[in-house]
Amino acid sequence: MATQLKNLSDFSNTTIPSGAPYRFGIVVAEWNAKITGALYGGAYQSLIDNGVLADNIFTYAVPGSFELTSGADILLKNKNLDGVICLGCVIQGETRHFDFICAAVANGATNVALKYEKPVIFGVLTTDNEQQAIDRAGGKHGNKGVEAAVTAIKMADMAAQLKTD
Numbered sequence: 001m002a003t004q005l006k007n008l009s010d011f012s013n014t015t016i017p018s019g020a021p022y023r024f025g026i027v028v029a030e031w032n033a034k035i036t037g038a039l040y041g042g043a044y045q046s047l048i049d050n051g052v053l054a055d056n057i058f059t060y061a062v063p064g065s066f067e068l069t070s071g072a073d074i075l076l077k078n079k080n081l082d083g084v085i086c087l088g089c090v091i092q093g094e095t096r097h098f099d100f101i102c103a104a105v106a107n108g109a110t111n112v113a114l115k116y117e118k119p120v121i122f123g124v125l126t127t128d129n130e131q132q133a134i135d136r137a138g139g140k141h142g143n144k145g146v147e148a149a150v151t152a153i154k155m156a157d158m159a160a161q162l163k164t165d
């Protein structure tokens with residue numbers, strides 16, 4: 001199964017541009033803090049490992065994943081950034097609340113990205129249970145925070161290249 005082979009942090013088959021020129025916001029949901037903290041650690045370290053300066057990383061916490069996209073909007077409105085990484089973990093409960101949150105964040109991130117013409121990265125785990133989240137926040141399937149950071153750098157670099165076109 002594809003899932004068994006998945007590693008969200010394996011970029012050995014791709015080239016990652018230098019992040020040195022870029023400034024990124026990171027918005028982190030406080031819900032499921034153990035998981036989102038691991039996602040944040042992966043994302044932050046991946047940005048640093050790929051050349052982003054610590055002074056160019058701006059981190060803010062929001063209560064839950066539903067607030068990630070308004071957090072991204074506030075950041076892009078008030079700071080000169082090359083992109084925003086949204087990190088969250090939504091775990092299915094007893095009701096359909098899960099569905100509404102996941103759809104709101106996915107659609108919201110897209111809308112904010114288009115509004116500011118800046119990448120807004122969907123670094124949100126949407127899982128059936130906590131174990132699936134653990135597996136994707138530094139566990140056997142890697143770290144979605146790493147994936148989100150690499151995606152942010154790649155998108156910022158694409159935009160920078162086209163600006164000089």
Ligand SMILES: Nc1c(NC[C@H](O)[C@H](O)[C@H](O)CO)[nH]c(=O)[nH]c1=O
Binds near residue numbers: 067093101
């Ligand atoms: N159940 C989860 C939530 N719920 C909270 C919402 O994100 C939101 O903060 C609330 O509805 C108020 O607007 N958030 C998560 O990030 N993960 C969950 O599993």
Ligand SMILES: CC(=O)[C@@H](O)COP(=O)(O)O
Binds near residue numbers: 090093094
């Ligand atoms: C995704 C959620 O909001 C969820 O954790 C809340 O649980 P429930 O659906 O049982 O109210």
